[in-house]
Amino acid sequence: MCAQSFRILVINPGSTSTKIGVYDGGNLLMENTLRHSTEEIEQYPSIIDQYAYRKDGILNALSNEDINIQELDAVCGRGGLLRPIEGGTYTVNEAMIIDLKKGYAGQHASNLGAILAKEIATTLNIPAFIVDPVVVDELAPLARISGFALIDRKSIFHALNQKAVARRYAKQIGKKYEDLKLIVTHLGGGITVGVHEYGKVIDVNNGLHGDGPFSPERAGTVPAGDLVELCFSGEHFRDEVMKKLVGHGGLVGYLGTNDAVKVEKRIATGDKQAKLIYDAMAYQVAKEIGSSAAVLCGKVDAIILTGGLAYGKEFIESISSKVDWIADIIVYPGEDELQALAEGANRVLSGEETAKIYPS
Numbered sequence: 001m002c003a004q005s006f007r008i009l010v011i012n013p014g015s016t017s018t019k020i021g022v023y024d025g026g027n028l029l030m031e032n033t034l035r036h037s038t039e040e041i042e043q044y045p046s047i048i049d050q051y052a053y054r055k056d057g058i059l060n061a062l063s064n065e066d067i068n069i070q071e072l073d074a075v076c077g078r079g080g081l082l083r084p085i086e087g088g089t090y091t092v093n094e095a096m097i098i099d100l101k102k103g104y105a106g107q108h109a110s111n112l113g114a115i116l117a118k119e120i121a122t123t124l125n126i127p128a129f130i131v132d133p134v135v136v137d138e139l140a141p142l143a144r145i146s147g148f149a150l151i152d153r154k155s156i157f158h159a160l161n162q163k164a165v166a167r168r169y170a171k172q173i174g175k176k177y178e179d180l181k182l183i184v185t186h187l188g189g190g191i192t193v194g195v196h197e198y199g200k201v202i203d204v205n206n207g208l209h210g211d212g213p214f215s216p217e218r219a220g221t222v223p224a225g226d227l228v229e230l231c232f233s234g235e236h237f238r239d240e241v242m243k244k245l246v247g248h249g250g251l252v253g254y255l256g257t258n259d260a261v262k263v264e265k266r267i268a269t270g271d272k273q274a275k276l277i278y279d280a281m282a283y284q285v286a287k288e289i290g291s292s293a294a295v296l297c298g299k300v301d302a303i304i305l306t307g308g309l310a311y312g313k314e315f316i317e318s319i320s321s322k323v324d325w326i327a328d329i330i331v332y333p334g335e336d337e338l339q340a341l342a343e344g345a346n347r348v349l350s351g352e353e354t355a356k357i358y359p360s
């Protein structure tokens, strides 16, 4: 008897893009990346206000590729800033939608994944899922200590892609993910460096709220005392400072764009400031990888570099030249997120796994 084949629409809203794909029986029928400039995104006061803009983009892309949405069996979105939960595939439920709409754990484009999936799925009377949301939390107790007793460190990162590429690497070398010690670095609109020890991400920088390297649009760690002074100087409003840290931080703050391709072009035409800032981003990523290697006592099976910025050859070279003494470096440009979403939904639809329930 043939295994049943399911047609699944996957939706991955990122800070600088919305990526979609349609899979049938595990085969990719179409994929599309809709890029969003800072100016486009800025028209919307909050993440939830981007809903119709992103939904229209998705439905237009599907229609341009002659995909008949009536033939879909499920819709699976990237999971956003929910309560901390274990990894896996979850049915989108009302409790999840409520948390995402009110921004329970903050604002990020991934909050739209479940909402878009549910909305499209409801009109078609089919199920909606999320897989490995950005709040997957496997931190070791030591990694939770920030040094400031009122604030714990949190696990907010590219869980879906980090896990997917780590598994891809394990398969490629004929080993199990659960038997490896890896440092996985996602280089996207946000940048996260995860310490994967035997299948668990025991430490990772909080890629959203001011921790770790700066990124195309986030400030990462900034000097805390200076930040406190700035916040209480009476010259800045709360939302303005938050925006300077997340959204208008990193490359946007220094160079006015979240697009690394444009930055590379400026460097090629001799823009010294662009080169300094781009080199500094690579420098901070390398430092974070170095400290992650210390977590694993230097016993690292491989360093994986992935995400959109990993297409930039000189950027990757700049990081690699500082950390290649630690372990082999594997570069997987782009991401495996769409396929990981499709596989997660497929495991549930085929009965291989039961969907987890998000707690209310």
Ligand SMILES: Nc1ncnc2c1ncn2[C@@H]1O[C@H](COP(=O)(O)OP(=O)(O)O)[C@@H](O)[C@H]1O
Residues within 6 Å of the ligand: 013, 014, 015, 016, 017, 018, 187, 188, 189, 190, 216, 258, 259, 260, 261, 262, 307, 308, 309, 310, 311, 312, 334, 335
């Ligand atoms: N070919 C490329 N060379 C260098 N940088 C690239 C390339 N393609 C995309 N990028 C950059 O990657 C970043 C976005 O990465 P991506 O993983 O798609 O992020 P997100 O999922 O957060 O939207 C952007 O700064 C974009 O300009």
Ligand SMILES: CCCC(=O)OP(=O)(O)O
Residues within 6 Å of the ligand: 013, 014, 015, 016, 108, 134, 156, 157, 158, 188, 189, 190, 191, 207, 208
């Ligand atoms: C919220 C952590 C994940 C993240 O930064 O995603 P993007 O790179 O898509 O913004």
